[in-house]
Amino acid sequence: MMKRKNFAFISVVCFVIGLTFIPAQSPALEKIPPVEIVHGSVGGTWQTISGTIADLINTLYDGHPVSSIPGAGGVGNVSRLGEGKSDIGMSYAPFLKAGVNGMDPYKKKYPELRSIGALISNQMHIVVTEESGIKTIADIKARKIGVKIGTGPMGSTEEFTMMLVLKYEGISQGDIKSWGGRIDLQGTAQRVDAWSDRHIDMINFFINAPAASVTELMTVRPGKVLSLPESIRKKLAEDWGYVLSPIPANSYPKQTAAVDTVGLPIILFTTDKVSESFVYNMTKVIAENKERLKGAHPAFKDWEPKSMVNGLAIQVHPGALKYYKEKGWM
Numbered sequence: 001m002m003k004r005k006n007f008a009f010i011s012v013v014c015f016v017i018g019l020t021f022i023p024a025q026s027p028a029l030e031k032i033p034p035v036e037i038v039h040g041s042v043g044g045t046w047q048t049i050s051g052t053i054a055d056l057i058n059t060l061y062d063g064h065p066v067s068s069i070p071g072a073g074g075v076g077n078v079s080r081l082g083e084g085k086s087d088i089g090m091s092y093a094p095f096l097k098a099g100v101n102g103m104d105p106y107k108k109k110y111p112e113l114r115s116i117g118a119l120i121s122n123q124m125h126i127v128v129t130e131e132s133g134i135k136t137i138a139d140i141k142a143r144k145i146g147v148k149i150g151t152g153p154m155g156s157t158e159e160f161t162m163m164l165v166l167k168y169e170g171i172s173q174g175d176i177k178s179w180g181g182r183i184d185l186q187g188t189a190q191r192v193d194a195w196s197d198r199h200i201d202m203i204n205f206f207i208n209a210p211a212a213s214v215t216e217l218m219t220v221r222p223g224k225v226l227s228l229p230e231s232i233r234k235k236l237a238e239d240w241g242y243v244l245s246p247i248p249a250n251s252y253p254k255q256t257a258a259v260d261t262v263g264l265p266i267i268l269f270t271t272d273k274v275s276e277s278f279v280y281n282m283t284k285v286i287a288e289n290k291e292r293l294k295g296a297h298p299a300f301k302d303w304e305p306k307s308m309v310n311g312l313a314i315q316v317h318p319g320a321l322k323y324y325k326e327k328g329w330m
Helices: 001-020 045-056 071-082 095-100 137-142 157-168 172-178 188-196 212-220 229-239 276-287 290-296 300-304 306-307 318-327
Strands: 037-038 068-070 088-092 115-130 149-150 181-187 200-209 223-227 262-271
Touching: 037 071, 037 157, 045 068, 045 088, 045 262, 045 276, 045 290, 045 306, 071 095, 071 115, 071 157, 071 262, 088 095, 095 188, 095 262, 115 157, 115 212, 115 276, 115 300, 115 306, 115 318, 149 157, 149 188, 157 229, 172 181, 172 223, 172 262, 188 200, 188 212, 200 212, 212 223, 229 262, 276 318, 290 300, 306 318
Parallel strands: 037 068, 037 088, 149 181, 149 200
Antiparallel strands: 088 262, 115 200, 115 223, 115 262
């Protein structure tokens, strides 16, 4: 009888010890290969948002495998992921759709691209100095103004959209040069410095209003945010899928009326090479941490996680789809 009791006691102890050494199922103890999230230029809001998302995901995995690095912008990130050079990217629906279908500005198809979720919307801001005398985009051509423009790097949404605006207004780079102006392709921080140092008269961003960086610019040098003509807004919407997105009155100094411009929601995307479990965890941690995202950008105050399924344009990654179906959002 004693032997049986001892055996039972030893069995219980062994069972408890065995439980201690069962591998944990928590994602926090899981190891995965390094993952890159590519954003835009250094100093932009995408960098802050991307870094916050990377920090959130890293709480789920051992060794902090997820990093946020400068990318090629809304246009360039599409081909970067399509070529297999990074894992997660930030872009906009029109460029993702063009990339999947091999349409302009891409020279080949990237059918492996998959959407994850929509974040906050950004708006086109074109800011000019008061001293330039420019009231509308049309003024540049009508008066042959040698304006010095600071826009984003090659492949950025700023550069792409600015060139479209000029094209639709009938202004070429050659025209601007012949009138004594130029177009500088610069990162966000470089553009801000160039504005402050009076090296440029016009600067543009794709950013959510009200943006503290734009307010600061207009404090350093008085200026105004230009409205886009209805004809250009219509062309951007019809040709590329931009949406009408006015900047509300009083968003910036001396801005007493709404600014008519266009916008696009930021889309987080990946490829079919990234695992379903990782994208599921990523989608979940973003959707369930609105407060942390508000710290990255105040526009997340009005963002609702269920809007992540809106306007994705391309096939949704199975990992994201699994989460959305669980929530009843898709």
